[in-house]
Amino acid sequence: MHAKFTPEERVFQQEVREFMTNEFTDELAARIRHPDSFREAMIEWQKKLDAKGWAANGWPVEHGGCGWSATKRSIYSNEMALAGAPDVVPMGIKMVGPVLYSFGNEEQKARFLPATKASDIWWCQGYSEPGAGSDLAALQTRAVRDGDDYIINGTKIWTTYAQYADWMFCLVRTNTEGKPQAGISFLLIDMTSPGITVSPIISIDDEHHLNEVSFSDVRVPVANRIGEENEGWTYAKALLTYERTALSGVGYCKRTLQRIRDYAANERQGGGRLIDDPDFQARLADVEMEVTSLEYLELRVLNAVDKGGAPGMESSLLKLKGSDCQQAVQTLYWNLAAAYGGVLPGDDHQNVSGHAYGDQARREYMFGRATTIYGGSNEVQRNIIAKFGLGL
Amino acid sequence: MDFSLSEEQQLLKDSLEKFVASEYSPTQREKLLHAPAAFSADHWQTFAELGWLSIPFSEEQGGIGGGIVESAIVMEAFGRGLVLEPFVDTVLLCGQVLARSGNASMAEQYLEPLIAGELQGALAWQERQSRSSLEHCETEAKRQDGGWLLNGEKVLVSNAAANLLIVSAKQGDQVGLFAVPADNPGVTLQTLKLMDGRDAMNVTLTDCQLTAEHCLQEAGLQLLQQVVDEATVALCAEAVGAMDYLYQATVEYSKTRKQFGQPIGKFQALQHRMVDMFMLTEQCRSLLVCALCSVSDNSETVTEDISALKAMVGRYGRQVAEEAVQLHGGMGVTHEMNIGHYLKRLMMIDVTFGDADFHRRRYCNARYAA
Numbered sequence: 001m002h003a004k005f006t007p008e009e010r011v012f013q014q015e016v017r018e019f020m021t022n023e024f025t026d027e028l029a030a031r032i033r034h035p036d037s038f039r040e041a042m043i044e045w046q047k048k049l050d051a052k053g054w055a056a057n058g059w060p061v062e063h064g065g066c067g068w069s070a071t072k073r074s075i076y077s078n079e080m081a082l083a084g085a086p087d088v089v090p091m092g093i094k095m096v097g098p099v100l101y102s103f104g105n106e107e108q109k110a111r112f113l114p115a116t117k118a119s120d121i122w123w124c125q126g127y128s129e130p131g132a133g134s135d136l137a138a139l140q141t142r143a144v145r146d147g148d149d150y151i152i153n154g155t156k157i158w159t160t161y162a163q164y165a166d167w168m169f170c171l172v173r174t175n176t177e178g179k180p181q182a183g184i185s186f187l188l189i190d191m192t193s194p195g196i197t198v199s200p201i202i203s204i205d206d207e208h209h210l211n212e213v214s215f216s217d218v219r220v221p222v223a224n225r226i227g228e229e230n231e232g233w234t235y236a237k238a239l240l241t242y243e244r245t246a247l248s249g250v251g252y253c254k255r256t257l258q259r260i261r262d263y264a265a266n267e268r269q270g271g272g273r274l275i276d277d278p279d280f281q282a283r284l285a286d287v288e289m290e291v292t293s294l295e296y297l298e299l300r301v302l303n304a305v306d307k308g309g310a311p312g313m314e315s316s317l318l319k320l321k322g323s324d325c326q327q328a329v330q331t332l333y334w335n336l337a338a339a340y341g342g343v344l345p346g347d348d349h350q351n352v353s354g355h356a357y358g359d360q361a362r363r364e365y366m367f368g369r370a371t372t373i374y375g376g377s378n379e380v381q382r383n384i385i386a387k388f389g390l391g392l
Numbered sequence: 393m394d395f396s397l398s399e400e401q402q403l404l405k406d407s408l409e410k411f412v413a414s415e416y417s418p419t420q421r422e423k424l425l426h427a428p429a430a431f432s433a434d435h436w437q438t439f440a441e442l443g444w445l446s447i448p449f450s451e452e453q454g455g456i457g458g459g460i461v462e463s464a465i466v467m468e469a470f471g472r473g474l475v476l477e478p479f480v481d482t483v484l485l486c487g488q489v490l491a492r493s494g495n496a497s498m499a500e501q502y503l504e505p506l507i508a509g510e511l512q513g514a515l516a517w518q519e520r521q522s523r524s525s526l527e528h529c530e531t532e533a534k535r536q537d538g539g540w541l542l543n544g545e546k547v548l549v550s551n552a553a554a555n556l557l558i559v560s561a562k563q564g565d566q567v568g569l570f571a572v573p574a575d576n577p578g579v580t581l582q583t584l585k586l587m588d589g590r591d592a593m594n595v596t597l598t599d600c601q602l603t604a605e606h607c608l609q610e611a612g613l614q615l616l617q618q619v620v621d622e623a624t625v626a627l628c629a630e631a632v633g634a635m636d637y638l639y640q641a642t643v644e645y646s647k648t649r650k651q652f653g654q655p656i657g658k659f660q661a662l663q664h665r666m667v668d669m670f671m672l673t674e675q676c677r678s679l680l681v682c683a684l685c686s687v688s689d690n691s692e693t694v695t696e697d698i699s700a701l702k703a704m705v706g707r708y709g710r711q712v713a714e715e716a717v718q719l720h721g722g723m724g725v726t727h728e729m730n731i732g733h734y735l736k737r738l739m740m741i742d743v744t745f746g747d748a749d750f751h752r753r754r755y756c757n758a759r760y761a762a
Contacts, residue, residue: 003689004393
């Protein structure tokens, strides 16, 4: 049992570090932070990763993945986090990608996989509805067969970045008989189709990430259905598994903790450094220990998969603990910013408040309240673990 | 990076689990609590015959050259069954100080009987004023007639069956380590019963005379800290084994205990609490893996990794045990049910070698110092 790197892994670490330093420039980081340039800058960044062959690193090698070991994947995400660089927007490469190569037909794979990998398609996720949140199978958006098309009517909600999306992967009801899970199909929908309306939902961080997407007699070719009709729940559940492991957020937690430590070393309190305050140290330590245990929980899961085993039931804990950790980090960040975190952005607010990070701390805390809700709320996660993990 | 066990390690784990399953039912354990020194001398001989006592010693010293991972495998299995035999005290504390001190004559004299199961050991480090600090030592060692004279008092020394004590004592401005036979006329022992069923003792040293060779190291603080750190990891492995048992036993109990016409495990309020017990256990196991790698790799962050583990095990070990008692209801507070015994052991592990607060402070000092 050891956590050491081989010489080859150290070379890889150096390669990733140099790439991140050279390619993730301050200028690009600034454009990604700004809502007006976010989409374009994010695609630019993802295309750089793709050019290096790393964008879809978790995919099978025959589809352009890297075939990395658990160690290499952990080196990659660590170096990315330390450089402050964002990972790819997950909906395409991390969520629908695996569904496409696992369940898509040859034509669908050829049409969508290369374009998804190259970030030429921006995907959004059509799962939740006003009446179907944690109880996802209660979804009502109807798809009625009409020749070679389905005609879609209904509403999806909480759709992250739908305003930027070219395509949506969407769960629709194709049968109202029997168990709710039995009548669901998985469709790929072109967001430029007539009848689609995207309406913004402003979240408590005052930003526009979320949307409501309504469908009024939208025609979708049957050829855009993944797998069999009424079997969509199977594919959707597989996707949720990919989504949950992608949601542990270890890299984000480590990067933000590093920022908190740096800021706390410069922050003054009663004339001394905040980082020297024993109470602050104790709070920081509590969160850092939680994040280290999350990191090793994830490494244990990855390592088990590397050794040819299936991830055990500890993998189901990753989303649950990961979201708890993200919120713990964000709460600490907010506490660090103290009253300056409450200053709303203005033209010169940074000079007024004296704290460049107060605004960021507030936004991340506010947006982070969603982490224990999306991808299946943590209460639902506990139900799932109780049933399938503990056999209750 | 590789967290898997080797074939030999897996075999060791299997044989330990087999021993615990066949020899450590709650009834069998209850009998041992009333044995002299509160453990089984027969089991100890079995350990010797199976080679378990030789695990962490080098081949030159008569061992099999195991490391921290093997020690953790032993202690995790022992934790599941609340095994009472003093493996940590004799093998990992006393034995490892002897093996690493560089004092060949003492190692030669004592390691062979220790590995053969004929010698019990203890580490006498704690004093009334030191609480959890290894370096704060008022027991004094003075040179006399080419040898040493020790005076002072050590408290809460684990393993009352010890024939050999490793004693830390101040000499000048350093902390020396001494091998003190328990039958030295300058040694007075007073046995104490502990809540986890074990026997400890207070040790008074009154003009305790030792020959020069009984000084293991004149400046031994670093060795002491290293051996205690590794034993701390092993204790945490024991705790993880106990936590693993507790959440599983609680889940099983909730499937059979019926109230309001159904198994209590069907109630969501209880299901979520059991999921949290499982999560806390896996978190502690994850930091155990981190600390095992850190010690094996001789990592720069070994101090903070061990203290993070001990701090988390201290808090979450007790939390999981308290939840187990609660979910077992009235049965959970009976002496008859073994759940409460796990709580007591996890409470004692928390306060051994520094509790959760002590180790969080040590983590902060290692990580955030200017």
